[in-house]
Amino acid sequence: MENKLYTITIFSENTVGLLNQITIIFTRRAINIETLSVSPSALKGIHKFTITVYATESMVEKVVKQIDKRVDILKSYYNTDEDLVHQEIALYKVATDKLLGLGSIEKMVRQYNISILEMNETFVVFQKSGHYAETQQLFNELSSTVGVLQFIRSGRVAITKSKVERLSDMLETLKKFEDQNN
Amino acid sequence: MEHKKMSGSQILIESMIKEGVDTIFGYPGGAIMPAFDALYDYRNRLNHILTRHEQGATHAAQGYARVSGKTGVCLVTSGPAATNTITGISDAMLDSTPLVVITGQVVAPLLGTDAFQEIDVVGITQPVTKWAYQIRRVEDIAWAVARAFYIAKSGRPGPVVLDITKNAQIQQAEFDYKPCTYIRSYIPVPEVNKDQVALAAEIINGAKKPYALVGQGVVLSGAEAELKTFHEKADIPAAWTLLGASAMSTDFRLNKGFLGMHGNVSPNMKTNECDVLIAIGMRFDDRVTGDLNTYAKQAKIIHLDIDMAEINKNVKADAPVLGSAKDTLPAITELLKPAKHTEWIDSFKVYDDQEFDKVIRKELYPESGEMTMGEVIRKISEATQHKAVIVTDVGQNQMMAARYSKYSQTRSLVTSGGLGTMGFGIPAAMGAKIGAPERTVCMFSGDGGFQMTIQELGTIMQEQIGVKMIILNNHFLGMVRQWQEMFFDERYSFTEMQNPDFVAIAKAYRIEGTEVLKRENLDAAIADMLKDDKPYLLVVNVEKKGMVYPMMPAGACVTNILLGD
Numbered sequence: 001m002e003n004k005l006y007t008i009t010i011f012s013e014n015t016v017g018l019l020n021q022i023t024i025i026f027t028r029r030a031i032n033i034e035t036l037s038v039s040p041s042a043l044k045g046i047h048k049f050t051i052t053v054y055a056t057e058s059m060v061e062k063v064v065k066q067i068d069k070r071v072d073i074l075k076s077y078y079n080t081d082e083d084l085v086h087q088e089i090a091l092y093k094v095a096t097d098k099l100l101g102l103g104s105i106e107k108m109v110r111q112y113n114i115s116i117l118e119m120n121e122t123f124v125v126f127q128k129s130g131h132y133a134e135t136q137q138l139f140n141e142l143s144s145t146v147g148v149l150q151f152i153r154s155g156r157v158a159i160t161k162s163k164v165e166r167l168s169d170m171l172e173t174l175k176k177f178e179d180q181n182n
Numbered sequence: 183m184e185h186k187k188m189s190g191s192q193i194l195i196e197s198m199i200k201e202g203v204d205t206i207f208g209y210p211g212g213a214i215m216p217a218f219d220a221l222y223d224y225r226n227r228l229n230h231i232l233t234r235h236e237q238g239a240t241h242a243a244q245g246y247a248r249v250s251g252k253t254g255v256c257l258v259t260s261g262p263a264a265t266n267t268i269t270g271i272s273d274a275m276l277d278s279t280p281l282v283v284i285t286g287q288v289v290a291p292l293l294g295t296d297a298f299q300e301i302d303v304v305g306i307t308q309p310v311t312k313w314a315y316q317i318r319r320v321e322d323i324a325w326a327v328a329r330a331f332y333i334a335k336s337g338r339p340g341p342v343v344l345d346i347t348k349n350a351q352i353q354q355a356e357f358d359y360k361p362c363t364y365i366r367s368y369i370p371v372p373e374v375n376k377d378q379v380a381l382a383a384e385i386i387n388g389a390k391k392p393y394a395l396v397g398q399g400v401v402l403s404g405a406e407a408e409l410k411t412f413h414e415k416a417d418i419p420a421a422w423t424l425l426g427a428s429a430m431s432t433d434f435r436l437n438k439g440f441l442g443m444h445g446n447v448s449p450n451m452k453t454n455e456c457d458v459l460i461a462i463g464m465r466f467d468d469r470v471t472g473d474l475n476t477y478a479k480q481a482k483i484i485h486l487d488i489d490m491a492e493i494n495k496n497v498k499a500d501a502p503v504l505g506s507a508k509d510t511l512p513a514i515t516e517l518l519k520p521a522k523h524t525e526w527i528d529s530f531k532v533y534d535d536q537e538f539d540k541v542i543r544k545e546l547y548p549e550s551g552e553m554t555m556g557e558v559i560r561k562i563s564e565a566t567q568h569k570a571v572i573v574t575d576v577g578q579n580q581m582m583a584a585r586y587s588k589y590s591q592t593r594s595l596v597t598s599g600g601l602g603t604m605g606f607g608i609p610a611a612m613g614a615k616i617g618a619p620e621r622t623v624c625m626f627s628g629d630g631g632f633q634m635t636i637q638e639l640g641t642i643m644q645e646q647i648g649v650k651m652i653i654l655n656n657h658f659l660g661m662v663r664q665w666q667e668m669f670f671d672e673r674y675s676f677t678e679m680q681n682p683d684f685v686a687i688a689k690a691y692r693i694e695g696t697e698v699l700k701r702e703n704l705d706a707a708i709a710d711m712l713k714d715d716k717p718y719l720l721v722v723n724v725e726k727k728g729m730v731y732p733m734m735p736a737g738a739c740v741t742n743i744l745l746g747d
Binding site (some may be wrong): 013014016017019020021024026042058061062065066068069071072073074174177 | 232304305308309313314316333364365366367368369475488489493494495
């Protein structure tokens with residue numbers, strides 16, 4: 001089986017040391033984490049992790065089950081790009097004088113749908129969101145023309161295209177168990 | 183309602199009592215001293231066993247848990263004590279043994295400062311625990327203890343670590359204990375799915391050559407009776423994994439023996455001849471499967487397990503059945519048609535006879551030459567009417583004890599299966615005896631493993647724990663030597679051992695002992711060992727270059743079984 005990019009989504013309790021509990025499962029199987037994004041989810045007290053890895057499907061299935069079984073993890077699943085609407089955000093810092101040396105930057109701003117976050121005599125900060133390939137393309141263009149002083153790209157964030165909402169399924173299960181216990 | 187104020191240490195102990203704890207294996211030290219001070223007032227309610235090393239405390243707690251079905255408890259200090267528990271915790275993780283290990287920790291304001299005996303216990307133990315948690319305030323102790331015991335014992339059991347800072351042990355709080363019965367992010371026992379059960383039953387009903395592999399899941403869920411009914415109704419032969427030993431009694435008609443690298447011939451061969459393979463609470467360990475690419479390819483696989491992560495981990499299941507074996511086995515049995523598979527079951531005998539002729543006879547009934555491990559184990563099993571708890575160390579002694587002991591009741595083999603921890607024997611036997619005081623406990627060890635935790639003889643002396651210890655002494659690290667002979671051109675690199683006078687060491691600990699050098703003295707020595715319920719060391723000098731056969735070499739096909747000369 002060939003390696004493919006998989007996006008793993010994890011909902012967890014917000015406790016100390018949770019990230020370590022997740023990363024050690026990748027470490028054991030020598031899988032590199034490509035991107036990682038963590039933030040509070042729409043539900044109070046529940047955190048959401050979005051992780052991308054290159055792996056075979058059978059490997060990602062095993063890893064996700066091992067993550068899912070950790071006591072503090074509420075739900076873990078994986079998707080391929082076809083199942084997702086996904087996005088990354090990138091910031092680019094370039095020297096103002098070199099940028100002005102290009103003449104007009106209108107074409108570039110339109111072509112790449114760039115936003116300008118900051119501009120002063122020494123530098124300009126661009127922001128671009130998109131898929132990895134898109135933010136990379138702008139990076140390549142800026143590097144080969146004006147040079148990039150600093151560059152940062154976020155981890156992937158993603159939403160599933162599926163009509164079934166895993167999160168609401170999970171909450172229903174939780175409620176059922178909670179009711180059984182009360 | 184007003185609750186009584188107590189120190190964190192008292193809350194810790196009261197909480198454990200609420201969880202039904204009566205025995206603790208531990209070792210005091212700086213960061214756990216407040217808890218030990220409180221324990222002093224509970225001496226009439228809690229039996230604390232002072233081991234000679236924290237690793238011994240964890241293995242003792244494992245032995246206790248494995249025979250009693252209760253959760254084993256350890257209480258140790260921070261730093262080196264905590265790191266000394268890692269082997270036992272890892273062992274419990276791989277063998278699904280419920281443990282709660284409580285470690286002291288430096289006061290909360292010193293966390294992260296490299297304080298004296300400070301170590302990141304939660305960070306170190308997360309990979310080898312079901313749950314690890316640091317308690318920094320007294321208010322969290324009762325809650326965390328309740329949660330720890332719930333997690334350790336429920337679902338697929340495992341070890342839990344609670345790291346309690348010293349300030350939390352000293353501070354005062356109200357004691358209000360609520361047992362934990364539910365954690366929203368944790369579903370210990372999956373609900374039985376009727377469709378999965380129906381599919382499994384349908385496949386079994388259509389089978390001509392069904393075959394079951396019995397693992398520890400049957401023991402952990404207490405499904406031994408349900409297992410027997412299942413087998414009898416559809417006339418299904420079964421074999422057991424190392425940790426599934428004694429889930430079926432040895433004389434059960436459908437019990438066909440031991441699986442894996444040093445298992446019996448027919449159980450391994452039949453894996454690749456059956457048409458339906460039913461795995462019950464076992465995890466297709468590599469020591470059982472050998473080469474996965476040639477493993478049971480002809481069979482439909484039904485996999486009963488409580489742990490979703492085991493399904494399709496090593497062997498792809500055609501019909502997974504999630505849940506506790508206690509629930510899934512009767513559910514499937516109900517849908518089974520009574521069947522007879524006489525011809526299929528009789529076909530095991532060809533291999534059994536072959537194994538007896540080539541291996542078993544000379545191992546169990548040697549007529550001349552040096553003593554063998556097998557004959558010692560056979561004689562002790564017979565002398566205890568096959569009722570003893572057998573505890574083993576790791577290596578040749580372990581495989582021989584598993585193969586040649588007979589089992590008449592469940593929870594009768596305590597051994598380090600997954601981690602293969604040398605030094606497990608002595609402390610695990612102590613815990614087993616304390617967990618089942620009415621039973622005879624016989625511990626088989628090699629001369630190597632015995633010396634890894636030999637200091638626990640001190641614990642046995644102080645507590646007068648009536649374990650019967652048998653060293654099968656071949657003056658070698660026998661299993662490694664066997665591999666060197668078979669796979670490394672007989673280059674015996676650092677496996678020969680010059681040993682001390684073990685009986686003299688036992689005597690120094692006021693433990694009675696005998697060394698047997700000749701076969702004609704063996705029966706009398708065994709009788710002497712079993713004459714009362716006191717601790718005893720029997721050293722038997724066995725053949726130096728004995729081999730454990732049959733052997734399926736690591737990574738080989740299950741049908742590639744070596745039988746020796």
